[in-house]
Amino acid sequence: MPADDRHRDERSSHHRAGAVEHDELVARLSQRVVHKRRQVADAHRRLTRLSSELASLEKRLADRQKLLKRRADAAFNWLKPCPWDRRLKQATDAFGISSFRPLQPHALNATLMARDVFAILPTGAGKSLIYQLAAVVDAGLTLVVSPLLSLSMDQRAALRGYHIRAECLHSEITKQQQKAIYSHFIPSDAFAASSKHPRKKWSREQPWCPDDVEPLVLFVTPEQVARSKRLLSRLEILYENGHLSRICIDEAHCCSSWGHDFRHDYRKLAILRRQCPSTPILALTATCDPNTVEDVCNVLEMKHPVIFRGSIDRPNLFYEVRQKADTDKVVIQDIASWLKTEFKGQCGIIYVLSRKEAHTYATQLAQLGTDTDCYHSDMDITHRNAVHRQWSDNKLQVVVATIAFGLGIDHPHVRFIIHATIATSLEAYYQESGRAGRDGLPAKCIVLQKPKDFARMSAFVADKGQSRIRKLYAMYEYACSRGLHSRHLCRRQLIAKAFGDTAPNRTQEQLATCCDLCAARCGAVESSVVSIDVSYIARDLLSMIELYVEQYPDKKTTILKFATDWGKNSKSKAQRSKSDRSSMAKLVDVNTRVEILVQLVLSGALQETHRHSSYSMQAYVTTNDVQAALRRRSIDVTLWKKDAERLLAAKSYLKTERSDEGMEKLPGDDKELSMVDMLMKKHDDSEVVVIDDSDESIIDGSGTNFLEHSGDSGNRSPRVDCQLDIAPNKGKKRKRNDLER
Numbered sequence: 001m002p003a004d005d006r007h008r009d010e011r012s013s014h015h016r017a018g019a020v021e022h023d024e025l026v027a028r029l030s031q032r033v034v035h036k037r038r039q040v041a042d043a044h045r046r047l048t049r050l051s052s053e054l055a056s057l058e059k060r061l062a063d064r065q066k067l068l069k070r071r072a073d074a075a076f077n078w079l080k081p082c083p084w085d086r087r088l089k090q091a092t093d094a095f096g097i098s099s100f101r102p103l104q105p106h107a108l109n110a111t112l113m114a115r116d117v118f119a120i121l122p123t124g125a126g127k128s129l130i131y132q133l134a135a136v137v138d139a140g141l142t143l144v145v146s147p148l149l150s151l152s153m154d155q156r157a158a159l160r161g162y163h164i165r166a167e168c169l170h171s172e173i174t175k176q177q178q179k180a181i182y183s184h185f186i187p188s189d190a191f192a193a194s195s196k197h198p199r200k201k202w203s204r205e206q207p208w209c210p211d212d213v214e215p216l217v218l219f220v221t222p223e224q225v226a227r228s229k230r231l232l233s234r235l236e237i238l239y240e241n242g243h244l245s246r247i248c249i250d251e252a253h254c255c256s257s258w259g260h261d262f263r264h265d266y267r268k269l270a271i272l273r274r275q276c277p278s279t280p281i282l283a284l285t286a287t288c289d290p291n292t293v294e295d296v297c298n299v300l301e302m303k304h305p306v307i308f309r310g311s312i313d314r315p316n317l318f319y320e321v322r323q324k325a326d327t328d329k330v331v332i333q334d335i336a337s338w339l340k341t342e343f344k345g346q347c348g349i350i351y352v353l354s355r356k357e358a359h360t361y362a363t364q365l366a367q368l369g370t371d372t373d374c375y376h377s378d379m380d381i382t383h384r385n386a387v388h389r390q391w392s393d394n395k396l397q398v399v400v401a402t403i404a405f406g407l408g409i410d411h412p413h414v415r416f417i418i419h420a421t422i423a424t425s426l427e428a429y430y431q432e433s434g435r436a437g438r439d440g441l442p443a444k445c446i447v448l449q450k451p452k453d454f455a456r457m458s459a460f461v462a463d464k465g466q467s468r469i470r471k472l473y474a475m476y477e478y479a480c481s482r483g484l485h486s487r488h489l490c491r492r493q494l495i496a497k498a499f500g501d502t503a504p505n506r507t508q509e510q511l512a513t514c515c516d517l518c519a520a521r522c523g524a525v526e527s528s529v530v531s532i533d534v535s536y537i538a539r540d541l542l543s544m545i546e547l548y549v550e551q552y553p554d555k556k557t558t559i560l561k562f563a564t565d566w567g568k569n570s571k572s573k574a575q576r577s578k579s580d581r582s583s584m585a586k587l588v589d590v591n592t593r594v595e596i597l598v599q600l601v602l603s604g605a606l607q608e609t610h611r612h613s614s615y616s617m618q619a620y621v622t623t624n625d626v627q628a629a630l631r632r633r634s635i636d637v638t639l640w641k642k643d644a645e646r647l648l649a650a651k652s653y654l655k656t657e658r659s660d661e662g663m664e665k666l667p668g669d670d671k672e673l674s675m676v677d678m679l680m681k682k683h684d685d686s687e688v689v690v691i692d693d694s695d696e697s698i699i700d701g702s703g704t705n706f707l708e709h710s711g712d713s714g715n716r717s718p719r720v721d722c723q724l725d726i727a728p729n730k731g732k733k734r735k736r737n738d739l740e741r
């Protein structure tokens with residue numbers, strides 16, 4: 001072999017050996033990489049698991065610590081002697097307060113101890129007095145964030161009456177006025193620079209501010225806090241120098257989107273806590289359920305707040321629901337006649353849903369000879385203030401208003417509040433009706449209810465989320481007295497339940513002044529509603545809707561359309577004569593049908609869906625748990641007594657008209673349907689359960705919470721096949737044969 005070839009061979013075998021070695025090395029390295037990757041992935045998985053375990057442990061620890069702190073707060077004696085007692089006594093004397101109302105001194109001492117405090121006290125309980133007295137005891141500046149200018153102005157006037165300097169900083173004052181407020185209340189240097197008083201905690205022997213610093217109260221709107229850098233920087237200077245005594249957040253429920261009065265700028269108030277971390281926060285509201293309380297505390301970044309929850313019960317208020325006429329004209333006539341008789345010479349508020357309604361109602365009521373004016377947010381501020389002032393001075397009997405006339409209305413002698421349309425939630429209703437009877441004397445809170453308002457209200461709140469729909473349903477259950485068969489159904493209890501509270505038990509005599517349902521139960525008045533079994537109509541309506549949804553899954557129909565079209569063009573396949581249903585339809589008015597459908601929505605047999613049409617939100621109805629409803633032995637709904645009587649008369653009429661031979665037995669016919677029996681229908685209340693889940697860490701005076709639920713009887717009864725009575729679009733009429741099964 002030539003030398004060249006040998007060299008080449010040697011080189012190539014050397015090369016091959018090198019390549020094999022290289023390959024082995026690469027393979028080994030790849031293996032190690034795979035191994036390491038696996039190890040990293042494992043470690044990563046472990047780390048993720050451990051992190052989530054750590055997070056859950058941390059949350060449990062925080063929850064536990066929170067609970068322990070709240071328990072300690074609950075056990076703490078808030079009324080023990082405190083260093084500021086003498087000063088407080090001087091202040092109460094100056095204010096002319098002879099005794100405190102429930103939980104006022106507790107909240108007052110807690111905030112003076114520099115604790116964050118959340119006081120949830122009923123409407124008219126005197127929440128403002130807590131910060132007013134605290135402002136006098138602590139001196140320096142008390143900042144009050146209040147949602148309404150009119151409310152702030154009233155409070156300012158009250159404080160000035162006690163010779164306390166108070167101001168409202170808002171966008172409608174002149175530059176000069178603003179300058180004066182800044183230089184006196186929140187100066188950039190002045191007394192701030194001269195102060196050598198660091199903040200002291202609750203064990204302090206002296207007030208935070210030196211004695212020569214006068215108490216000042218500054219009212220601001222949440223919008224101002226969110227937008228004014230100048231305000232924040234000045235507050236920071238005051239804080240640094242120990243002159244910012246307290247931050248009060250009035251109507252604190254506005255912080256939470258779960259509350260009924262959410263305001264975006266309230267969510268930005270945490271900036272105050274971040275800029276002034278050790279200034280105590282005092283949050284005040286009348287309406288907050290336990291979830292909303294937690295949300296508000298988080299939004300405001302309150303540190304281990306002491307929560308004082310008073311019983312929300314207002315014993316002097318009588319809650320009542322009256323039937324609302326079908327047209328506005330008759331509703332207005334009804335109200336006018338009440339104003340001239342039942343409420344003659346008494347001061348009150350009529351709440352309506354829209355600005356247009358406020359105007360119409362007020363004008364027509366005035367034409368009918370009543371002393372009425374309107375109040376809504378479209379009116380200019382001067383006109384609004386004039387109406388408010390006239391009413392407060394008893395120069396005007398009634399204000400017809402939208403909810404713009406609500407927060408902060410503090411007229412002591414309001415004798416009645418009429419809601420011409422149901423409120424959007426029980427919380428909102430409590431707040432609005434709470435304007436009545438603030439002098440402690442009896443007052444009436446009346447809701448006018450008609451079933452057609454339900455869909456309107458549902459479309460109205462749908463934009464604000466599902467939780468608002470649930471709250472509206474609770475309000476409607478209140479208004480339609482659903483669950484009337486329960487011995488415990490009481491409007492006061494339903495309101496208390498919305499706040500996770502219970503209303504105190506009442507003696508037999510007190511029942512007459514509790515609510516219309518309790519008054520009827522104890523025989524003081526005649527009941528205006530009855531709970532009756534409407535299965536023979538409800539099953540028919542449900543089957544019709546079920547069939548409709550099956551045949552037109554993409555079409556949307558409203559409750560009103562189903563109610564109106566029920567019985568039209570009826571042709572029976574299930575041996576039900578056509579005339580049978582149409583006769584029934586003639587005898588059962590549309591309002592009653594709507595009421596039955598609405599209560600089927602509330603019971604879960606049907607459900608609402610909401611869609612935007614070209615102009616507004618629309619509420620449609622579709623099936624949900626129809627089969628469960630069809631299986632029930634009876635389908636009970638609460639109806640106005642007159643409607644129930646008409647319904648039963650219709651049924652008796654049909655029974656006598658029908659020959660028994662060859663006729664299908666209507667479901668529910670096996671029961672005796674004598675009118676008296678139906679109207680006096682007695683139900684046991686075994687489904688009412690009492691669950692004691694009271695949170696002992698919240699300081700309150702009320703007892704246990706209770707939940708009420710009703711169960712399905714589970715009794716099977718056959719589904720009623722029926723003919724589809726309606727077509728989705730009247731314009732494009734489908735062939736009836738297409739619709740028949």
Ligand SMILES: Nc1ncnc2c1ncn2[C@@H]1O[C@H](COP(=O)(O)OP(=O)(O)OP(=O)(O)O)[C@@H](O)[C@H]1O
Pocket residue numbers: 097098099100101104121122123124125126127128129285286407408409410434438
């Ligand atoms: N301890 C008290 N003794 C006598 N009057 C009081 C006492 N506390 C408060 N008041 C008066 O009760 C009225 C209602 O008080 P306030 O406006 O503070 O109620 P509120 O709890 O803020 O109600 P709302 O939540 O409805 O605004 C006021 O006129 C106030 O002066």
